[in-house]
Amino acid sequence: EPEVTQTPSHQVTQMGQEVILRCVPISNHLYFYWYRQILGQKVEFLVSFYNNEISEKSEIFDDQFSVERPDGSNFTLKIRSTKLEDSAMYFCASRGDSLEQYFGPGTRLTVT
Amino acid sequence: KNEVEQSPQNLTAQEGEFITINCSYSVGISALHWLQQHPGGGIVSLFMLSSGKKKHGRLIATINIQEKHSSLHITASHPRDSAVYICAVGIGAQKLVFGQGTRLTINP
Numbered sequence: 001e002p003e004v005t006q007t008p009s010h011q012v013t014q015m016g017q018e019v020i021l022r023c024v025p026i027s028n029h030l031y032f033y034w035y036r037q038i039l040g041q042k043v044e045f046l047v048s049f050y051n052n053e054i055s056e057k058s059e060i061f062d063d064q065f066s067v068e069r070p071d072g073s074n075f076t077l078k079i080r081s082t083k084l085e086d087s088a089m090y091f092c093a094s095r096g097d098s099l100e101q102y103f104g105p106g107t108r109l110t111v112t
Numbered sequence: 113k114n115e116v117e118q119s120p121q122n123l124t125a126q127e128g129e130f131i132t133i134n135c136s137y138s139v140g141i142s143a144l145h146w147l148q149q150h151p152g153g154g155i156v157s158l159f160m161l162s163s164g165k166k167k168h169g170r171l172i173a174t175i176n177i178q179e180k181h182s183s184l185h186i187t188a189s190h191p192r193d194s195a196v197y198i199c200a201v202g203i204g205a206q207k208l209v210f211g212q213g214t215r216l217t218i219n220p
Contacts, residue, residue, distance in 0.1 A: 033207065043155070043198065043210040056206040089153050099143045099202050103155040 002026045004104035006092050012110045013082055021077045021107045023092030032075045033093040033101060034067065036060070043091065049075065082111045115139050118199050118211035126219055131186040133214045135199030138180065142202040146173050146184050149196040149213065158184070158197075189218045 005024045013019050025032050034046040048055040049067055066078045075094075079086055089108050093101040117136045125131055135144070146158040159166050159173040161182070166173050170189075175182040186193055199211040 035208070035210075037153075042212045043200070043208075045207040045209065048206045058207075091155060098160075100157060100160045101145070101208065102157065103147075105152075105154045108153070 002102075004092055004094055004102050006090075006104035006107050008107060009105065010108045010110070012112065015084060015111055016081050019079050019082055019109065021079075021090050021092075021109070023075045023077075023094075023104055024073050025075055025092065025094030026096070026102055027073070029094035029096045029102075031055075031095045032067075032069070033095075034077045035091045035093065036088040037091065037106075038085075038088045046077070046090075079109075082109075084111050087111045114212070115209050116199055116201055116211040118197075118214050120214060121212065122215045122217075124217045124219065125189055127190055129189050129218075131189050131193070131216065131218075133184045133197050133199075133216070135182045135184070135211055136180060137182075137199075137201045137209075139201065139203065139209070142204060144175055144182050145200045145202065145208060146182075147198040147200060149198055151195075155198070186216075191218045191220050194218050 007022045032049040035043050037043045045058050047057040047061045064080045068076050087110050089106045091106045092104040095101045115138050119134045143160050143162045145160050148156045161175050170187045172185040194217050196213040196215050198213045200208040
């Protein structure tokens with residue numbers, strides 16, 4: 001069964017460093033999402049992406065964040081200068097024509 | 113005010129019990145999703161519904177659009193059902209708004 005994959009599973013970085021989180025959505029899906037979950041809190045929407053552009057973004061998704069689909073398969077989230085409060089689990093999701101979203105296993109980002 | 117409210121926040125039950133988790137929302141939605149999150153953190157979609165009722169094995173999900181309310185039921189609960197169950201609503205076609213989750217523990 002097709003699935004969304006994410007790499008790395010765990011990333012540790014120092015404050016101020018740039019990180020890139022990678023996702024491979026399901027191959028025939030056209031809508032892509034990033035969500036994050038700070039430890040002990042609910043999952044929050046970050047950004048949606050369709051047709052090579054951002055469809056919607058939350059107020060969390062400030063200028064430090066960017067997304068890209070550099071080729072036909074990968075979907076990346078970049079954080080330019082990480083802060084302690086960026087520590088969270090980051091989930092990628094994708095969907096096709098149905099509204100059902102399929103989630104990746106997540107990347108745990110730890111900023112020290 | 114949270115757009116999605118779940119109750120209870122925590123639920124502990126004995127194996128075999130019938131479980132109900134409730135979700136209320138305050139916004140117009142395109143669909144409602146029930147998700148399961150295990151201790152490792154991964155999220156699995158259980159149901160997506162926009163009306164009526166769906167059943168998958170021992171799990172049943174219902175939604176009342178007029179009342180803006182949904183329930184997730186688990187029949188004959190088992191320790192392997194222990195997880196966090198999350199209600200999320202689709203806003204338009206672009207994003208999900210999540211509830212805070214219900215932590216379910218089923219004791220043998």
